Amino acid sequence: MENKLQIFLKSNLLNKYLVGDTSLEETKEVEHFISKYPEVAQAYEKLQENLEIVTKAGAVDVPNHILNDILEALEDTNDTKVIQLVQKRKTSWFSIAASAAAVLFAATSFMLYQKNVELNNENNVVVEEIFDLRSDIENNNSKLDELSKELLKLNNPDAKKYVFNGNERAKDLKTVAYINPVEKTSMIDVITLPQLPKEQQYQIWAELQDRMVNLGILDESDRKLKQIPYMEDALALSIKIGTKGDNANENDTEVAEISLKEE
Template sequence: MEIKLHSFLTSNLLNKYLVGETSMKESKEVEYFIDNYPEVASAYEKLQDNLEIIAKAGAVDVPNNILQDILESLEDNNETKVIQLVQNKRISWYSYAATAAAVLFAVSTFFLYQKNQNLVDENNVVVEEIFDLRSDIDNNNSKLEELSRELMKLNDPDAKKYVINGNERAKNLKTVAYINPVEKTSMIDVITLPKLPKEQHYEIWAEMQDRMVNLGILDESNRKLKQIPYVEDALALSIKISTKGDSINQNNAAVAEISLKD
């Protein structure tokens, strides 16, 4: 339906309807959109206001020297002269008047055409702004839905919360893990991480009965809940400082850890 609305607003039917150039079928279509879509009604009202402004602008007096310039130009053109007759003055006067009227009409027509083009451009801008606003609303709704899903996971009665504080090597470190053994999901919320040299980073590990499992890198710049792999029968979680590119780091000393067993 939004595609159909966008197609209508960019079809120039509103402009034709405003100046009475639509067929009966087109008029019914325009009136249907005006009655059922606030965006179209708003655009139509704006076109009416702009048309009123144009009508007022078109009533501006023509500069006094335009007609005189036209007459002088015609008089200077010797090729248009004919044999003088008794009634020549009257005929020339009517010719000048007709020419001046034609020029004034052409100027007015061009002026109105330019204004109409400006209205069309402005109408298209309004349409684009409407759809940009709709897109922003959709994006915000999507983020709210995602946040709502995350909150539901946190508030699930089966989810367990584990606060992981740093030891002497990382006193300001604090993260919170949410583990749901029923849904088999794990999430980590990074609250604070002490800064490290560029070549180092924090990693979170799951301690098993016979091995350690790397669950990923922790980065304070991403301050939102982060999904981490769920590990069945994990005994504890620990956070370690590792050097980038070092594949042998599971034996590094932990700077924070917590048991997952009651």
């Protein structure tokens, strides 16, 4: 249905309907879209406003230089006296007026044509802006849905909150972990991570009964909730500083730790 709406708005049927140039079937189609889709109704109202502007712009006074040229032509016609062997019929005032009207009509038609071109260009811009706006709204709605889902996870009564505070090696470090043992999910929210040399990085580890498991890398750019692997029997989580490019090493420098043992 979205593709059908886009095709309709780009089909120029609204312009034809506005000036009464649509067939019976096209008229029914346009009126159906106007009544059903607010975007089409809004675009049609904009077209009507633009047509009023063009109509007012077309109702202009006749340029003075055109009238002066016509009067000078009339004076030249009256003053000219030529003796001819064959008498020619004098040009009637009606013919002169008709010629003047034709000139004015041509000038006005050209002006209206230019206005119509400008109006069509403006209408195309309006249609593009409508689609851009709809795209922005859809993107924002998607982000809101994603945020809503994350908040539901955080507000789940089964989720437990754990706060990492850095030791002397990283005093400004602060990160929060949310662990839900019922749904078996783990998330971490990076709040602040002190800057490290380019060759180093922060890693999060899970301590099990018999080993340490690397759960991934933490970065200052991850300033949002981040999913991490859930470890069923983890006794603690810790944040360590390791070297980029090297294999994960459980003996890396530890800068923060939380206990997951039930008190």
